[in-house]
Amino acid sequence: MSIGILSIIIFLPMVAAFILMVTPLPSRATRNVAFGVSLAIFALALYIYTHFELSGLIQFKEFYPWIKSYGISYSLGIDGFSLIILMLIATLIPSAYLLLWKNERSKSYWISMLFIQSGISGTLFSLDLFLFYFFWEAMLLPVFMIIGLFGSGNRVFSTLKITIYTIMGSLFMFVSILYLGVAHYYEFGMWSFALSDLVNITTIAREQKILLFFGFMLAFAIKIPLFPFHSWLLQTYSNSPTGGVFLLSSIMAKLGVYALVRFMIPLFPDLFVEFSFYFVALGIFGLVYFGIAAISQMNIKKMFAYSSASHLGFITAGVFALNLQGMMGSAFLIVAHAIATGGLFLLVGVMERHLGIRSLSALGGIAERAPWFTLFFAIMLFCTVGIPGTNGFVAELLIVLGIFHYNPYLGVLSALTVLVAASYMFWVFQKAILVKSDNNVSNMKDLSLHEILGLLPLAVLIIAMGVYPDFFLYKIEPSLQHYLIDILHVGVK
Amino acid sequence: MMQWIQLGYLLPLIIVGSGAILLMLLSPLERLSMERFSLFTFLILLLALGADFYHFGELFTSFPMQEIFSKMLIVDSYSVYFDALILSGALVTSLIGTHYFQIKRHFKKEFFSLFLFSVFGMMLLVHANELLTAFIALEIASLALYVMIGFQKIHDKRVEASYQYLVLGSISGAFFLLGTAFIYAGLGTTILGDIGKALDLLMGKDVSLIIIGATFILVTFLFKISAFPFQNWTIDVYDGSPLPVTAFMAATFKVAIFGFVLRLMLIDLDPIRDIWDTLFIVIILATLLYGTFLAIIQESLKRMLAASSIVHTGYLLIAFVSIGYAGESASSSIIYYLIAYFLSAMGAFGLISYIAADEHIRVTYEDFRGFAHVHPYMAAMLSIFMLSLAGIPSTIGFVGKFYIFTGAIEAGYTFLAVCGIIATFISIYYYFKLIALMYFYPACESEWDDVPSLRGITPITIGVIAIAVIWGGIGNTFIAYFPGVDFLIDTARLSYMSLFIK
Numbered sequence A: 001m002s003i004g005i006l007s008i009i010i011f012l013p014m015v016a017a018f019i020l021m022v023t024p025l026p027s028r029a030t031r032n033v034a035f036g037v038s039l040a041i042f043a044l045a046l047y048i049y050t051h052f053e054l055s056g057l058i059q060f061k062e063f064y065p066w067i068k069s070y071g072i073s074y075s076l077g078i079d080g081f082s083l084i085i086l087m088l089i090a091t092l093i094p095s096a097y098l099l100l101w102k103n104e105r106s107k108s109y110w111i112s113m114l115f116i117q118s119g120i121s122g123t124l125f126s127l128d129l130f131l132f133y134f135f136w137e138a139m140l141l142p143v144f145m146i147i148g149l150f151g152s153g154n155r156v157f158s159t160l161k162i163t164i165y166t167i168m169g170s171l172f173m174f175v176s177i178l179y180l181g182v183a184h185y186y187e188f189g190m191w192s193f194a195l196s197d198l199v200n201i202t203t204i205a206r207e208q209k210i211l212l213f214f215g216f217m218l219a220f221a222i223k224i225p226l227f228p229f230h231s232w233l234l235q236t237y238s239n240s241p242t243g244g245v246f247l248l249s250s251i252m253a254k255l256g257v258y259a260l261v262r263f264m265i266p267l268f269p270d271l272f273v274e275f276s277f278y279f280v281a282l283g284i285f286g287l288v289y290f291g292i293a294a295i296s297q298m299n300i301k302k303m304f305a306y307s308s309a310s311h312l313g314f315i316t317a318g319v320f321a322l323n324l325q326g327m328m329g330s331a332f333l334i335v336a337h338a339i340a341t342g343g344l345f346l347l348v349g350v351m352e353r354h355l356g357i358r359s360l361s362a363l364g365g366i367a368e369r370a371p372w373f374t375l376f377f378a379i380m381l382f383c384t385v386g387i388p389g390t391n392g393f394v395a396e397l398l399i400v401l402g403i404f405h406y407n408p409y410l411g412v413l414s415a416l417t418v419l420v421a422a423s424y425m426f427w428v429f430q431k432a433i434l435v436k437s438d439n440n441v442s443n444m445k446d447l448s449l450h451e452i453l454g455l456l457p458l459a460v461l462i463i464a465m466g467v468y469p470d471f472f473l474y475k476i477e478p479s480l481q482h483y484l485i486d487i488l489h490v491g492v493k
Numbered sequence B: 001m002m003q004w005i006q007l008g009y010l011l012p013l014i015i016v017g018s019g020a021i022l023l024m025l026l027s028p029l030e031r032l033s034m035e036r037f038s039l040f041t042f043l044i045l046l047l048a049l050g051a052d053f054y055h056f057g058e059l060f061t062s063f064p065m066q067e068i069f070s071k072m073l074i075v076d077s078y079s080v081y082f083d084a085l086i087l088s089g090a091l092v093t094s095l096i097g098t099h100y101f102q103i104k105r106h107f108k109k110e111f112f113s114l115f116l117f118s119v120f121g122m123m124l125l126v127h128a129n130e131l132l133t134a135f136i137a138l139e140i141a142s143l144a145l146y147v148m149i150g151f152q153k154i155h156d157k158r159v160e161a162s163y164q165y166l167v168l169g170s171i172s173g174a175f176f177l178l179g180t181a182f183i184y185a186g187l188g189t190t191i192l193g194d195i196g197k198a199l200d201l202l203m204g205k206d207v208s209l210i211i212i213g214a215t216f217i218l219v220t221f222l223f224k225i226s227a228f229p230f231q232n233w234t235i236d237v238y239d240g241s242p243l244p245v246t247a248f249m250a251a252t253f254k255v256a257i258f259g260f261v262l263r264l265m266l267i268d269l270d271p272i273r274d275i276w277d278t279l280f281i282v283i284i285l286a287t288l289l290y291g292t293f294l295a296i297i298q299e300s301l302k303r304m305l306a307a308s309s310i311v312h313t314g315y316l317l318i319a320f321v322s323i324g325y326a327g328e329s330a331s332s333s334i335i336y337y338l339i340a341y342f343l344s345a346m347g348a349f350g351l352i353s354y355i356a357a358d359e360h361i362r363v364t365y366e367d368f369r370g371f372a373h374v375h376p377y378m379a380a381m382l383s384i385f386m387l388s389l390a391g392i393p394s395t396i397g398f399v400g401k402f403y404i405f406t407g408a409i410e411a412g413y414t415f416l417a418v419c420g421i422i423a424t425f426i427s428i429y430y431y432f433k434l435i436a437l438m439y440f441y442p443a444c445e446s447e448w449d450d451v452p453s454l455r456g457i458t459p460i461t462i463g464v465i466a467i468a469v470i471w472g473g474i475g476n477t478f479i480a481y482f483p484g485v486d487f488l489i490d491t492a493r494l495s496y497m498s499l500f501i502k
Helices: A005-022 A025-053 A080-100 A106-126 A129-140 A140-148 A154-187 A206-223 A233-239 A242-267 A269-274 A276-295 A300-319 A322-357 A371-385 A391-406 A406-434 A451-469 A477-487 B002-009 B011-026 B034-053 B077-103 B110-127 B131-150 B158-187 B195-204 B208-224 B232-240 B243-268 B270-295 B301-322 B325-357 B376-390 B396-410 B415-437 B457-474 B486-497
Strands: A057-069 A070-078
Touching: A005 A025, A005 A057, A005 A070, A005 A371, A025 A080, A025 A106, A057 A129, A057 B110, A057 B131, A057 B486, A070 A080, A070 A106, A070 A129, A070 B034, A070 B232, A080 A106, A080 A242, A080 A451, A080 A477, A106 A129, A106 A242, A129 A140, A129 A242, A129 A371, A129 B376, A140 A154, A140 A242, A140 B415, A140 B457, A154 A206, A154 A233, A154 B396, A154 B415, A206 A242, A206 A269, A206 B415, A233 A242, A233 A300, A242 A269, A242 A300, A242 A477, A242 B131, A269 A276, A276 A300, A276 A391, A300 A322, A300 A391, A300 A406, A322 A371, A322 A451, A322 A477, A371 A391, A371 A406, A371 A451, A391 A406, A391 A451, A391 B002, A406 B232, B011 B034, B011 B077, B011 B110, B034 B077, B034 B110, B077 B110, B077 B243, B077 B325, B077 B486, B110 B131, B110 B243, B131 B158, B158 B195, B158 B208, B158 B232, B195 B243, B195 B270, B208 B243, B208 B270, B208 B376, B232 B243, B232 B301, B243 B301, B243 B325, B243 B396, B270 B301, B270 B396, B270 B415, B301 B396, B301 B415, B325 B376, B325 B396, B325 B457, B325 B486, B376 B396, B376 B415, B396 B457, B457 B486
Parallel strands: none
Antiparallel strands: A057 A070
C-alpha cells in the first residue's frame, strides 16, 4: 500500500503531534518541530502546485476502502478550488508560527496547532462525504482545546458555546449525508458515500431535497459565519488566543465557503441556482450589518472579528452570483481576506502582548514607537479595504462585477457598501496608530526579526497578487468554469 | 456420543455455572484470600470465553440435548455472539474491579460467586428459547445483582438502592410472568419459534390476548433497559451501587436483555410488531427528552453517567423500532451500538472507580477541576470515553450512532433520526463540561495525592479499552487480519442471519 502525497500532508502533522505528545521535549523544541513540519508541508504544497494540470478535473487522487459494508472509503483528491486553499494554508501557517515564535511557551499549544493543521487538510481533500464529516468534526477538538487552555476572559463558556453551536450545525449536515447515502442505497442497491456517486441520485423528492440543502447549508453557514448564525463569533474571537483567532478567521471560515462550492454545487445544482438570490442578498446584508456592527465596537479585536464576518458575507455573495467573475472574485477574496485578516489578528496579538489593552480609546501614537508594525498594519489594512494595488482590490472588483451581472441593483448596493469598510478601517488606523494621544503606549515595542520574517511573505503576496492577478488566477479558472458550465449549466458571461 | 457433542455447544454456560457453584463452596475457606478469588473468577470467565470462541463466526443453529431440554435452550451464532459480549463484559468488570475490591475491604468472597451467577443468568437469557426459561434466567441474573448492589451493608445508600431495585424489579418480573401466561392461554405454547408459527395461523382473527401478553413482556423489557416511563429507578440505583457493579449493570445487563428481546421480536412477534410502532415513537421521544434533562441537571458524575445511559437507551430504541422495516441493518446496528456503549461506559465507570479513593470519594464534576494537569494520561482516557459517548468522530461511539441513524433513515424514520441528533448535540454539553473542567482550570496539587498511580491490571485494562474505543472508530483493514469495524459489522450480520435458520 503506497501513501500518496495528500495523505502525507494530512498525517505528517498528526504523527508529529503524537510523537511530541509522548516525548518529554521542551516546548521550544516542540515549536521548532512544528515549524519544520509546516515548512515541509509548504514544500509538498509547492510540488502539488507546480504539477497541477490546468483542467477542471480532480487530481492527485487516492482511494482505499474503509468501511466496506457501507461503501465508505478513504478517498482524497483536489481540484483548482482546493488547490488555492491548500496553498493558503501552506503559506499562512508557517507565517503564523513565526509570529507566535516567542510568546507561546506551552507545549500543548504547538501540539494543538499541529492537530488543527491535520484536520484542515483532511477536510480539504476528502471526496467521500463520510470522511469529510469525520475530519470536519475532528478539526473542532483541537480548536476546543486551544481556546479553552489558552484563551482569556470567560474562556470555558465560550469554548462550550462554539463547540455546541458548530456541532449542532454539523449534526444536521450528518443527517443529510446519511439521507443521501440511504437514497443511493435504495436507488442503486449498494451503499456509497462518495461525492461522485451521490450526485447521481435522482429519486429524492423536491421537498426532501430542500431540507437536505438546508441541512448542509446550516453547517456551512455556522462555520462561515453567515448572518444570522454568527452569535458565537464575538465571544469566541475575543476570548481566543492569537493563534486560535487566526486559524478560525483566516482558515476555518474559508473551509465553510470551500465546502459550499465543493459539495453543495454538485449535489444540489438546481437548488443552488434557485436559492442563489436569497444568499446573495443575505451575503450583502451580512456585509452591511457586520460593517455597521464593526463601527460601533471600541474593542479592536471585536472590531476585526466583525469586519472579518463582513467580508465573509461578501465572499458568500460572490459564490452565489453564478458567474465566473463572482466566483473568481470569491476565490481571490478568500486568499486576500485570509492573508489580511490573519495578518491583522496576528498584529493585534502582538499589540495585546505588549500593551495588554485592546480598547481603541486606550491607544494612539503607536506609529512613532513601532514603524515596522505600522508598515505591516497599513498594508494589511489597505488590502482589507480594497485599495488598488492590493489583492483585496482585485477581489472586490471582481465580486462587484459578478453581482452586477447577476442583478444590477444588488451590484450597486454591494459597490456602495465597500465604503463602510473603508470608513471604519481608516478611522481605526488614524485613531490607534497615527495620531498621538495622552495614552501611555511606551511599552509598545517594534516587531522582532521573527515577526517581520513571518509577515513579509504575506505582504509580498498582497502586493504581487494585486499587481499581477492573472498569474494566480489561471490555475483555478478551469475548475470554476467546470462548476459553472458542467454542473450549474450557467454559461460563462 | 451425539449428545456429548451437543453438550459442547453449551460448554461456556456450563463452565460459568459450575464455576459459580465452586466458588460458593470454596468461600468459607480461610486460606484463600480475596485476591485469589478474584483471580479464580477471572480464569473461569476466560475459560468460558475460550470455549465460546470455538464456535465464533460460524453460521449455525442447534437445540442441544433436545430429549432432555425439549426446545428450551438454543445455541446459534446469535447466542454465541452475545455470549462473547457478556463474557467480555464480565471479564472487563472483574479486571477493573480488582483495584476497587482491594481498597474496599468490606467485600466478601461470596461476592464473586454471586457475580458469576449473574453472568450465568445473563448467558442463559440469550440462550433461552422459551419464555419461562427466559424468566428464570432473568431472575437468576437480577437476584444476584440485588445482592451485589447492597453488599456494603453499613452504607444506607447501597441498601436503599438494593431494595428499590429489588421491589421494582420483582414487580416488573411479575409482568413478564403474567404476559407469558396470557401468551400461553392464547397460543398454547411458550416456545419461541412455535409462538411465531401459531401466531401466523391466527392472523385475521382476534389476537388481543397475545397483544396484551406481549405488551406485558415489553414492560419488563422497558423497565430493565430503563426506558421512559420506567426509568425512575435508574439514577438512584446506579448511584447507590458500587462502581464496578454499576458498570456491569449499565453495560452488560443491557446487552443480555436486548439479546433476548431482539430474538423474541424479530421472529415470534413479527406478525404483530407494527401495532407498537406509535407507542415506541412516543416512548423514544420521552426517553430522549427526559434522559437528556436528567443528565443536564446532575452535579455528580456518576449520576450523570446513569442519566446519560437513559439517553443511550433512547438511541437503541430508535434502532429497535427500525427493525420492522430495515431488519438486518437495524438489528446489527443495535448489536454494534451495544458494543460501542459497552466499551465507552465500561471505560468511564472503570476509570472513575479507580480514581475514587477510600477517604475522599470523588464523584462530582467539581472534583475533577484541573485533573488533567496532575494526571494527564487518566484525563486523556476519560476524555476519550466522553468523546465516544458524545459520538464524536474517530471514536467507536460515532460509528455506532452512524449505524443507528442510517438504519432509522433506511426504515423511513428520518424524524426520529433528527430527534436523536438533537439529543446528541445537547449531550455535548454534559460530556464536554467534564473535559473542560479537567483541562481548562489549574489544579490544586495536594488534593490528588491519594489517587493511585497508573500501576497494576486495572489501568492497563482501561488503557486497552481506550485504544479499542479509538480503533472501533477508525479501524479497518489497514492492518491485515486484525478485526476492525468491518469485522464487527460482518459478525453482527452473521449472528442476525442465524436467527432465521430453522
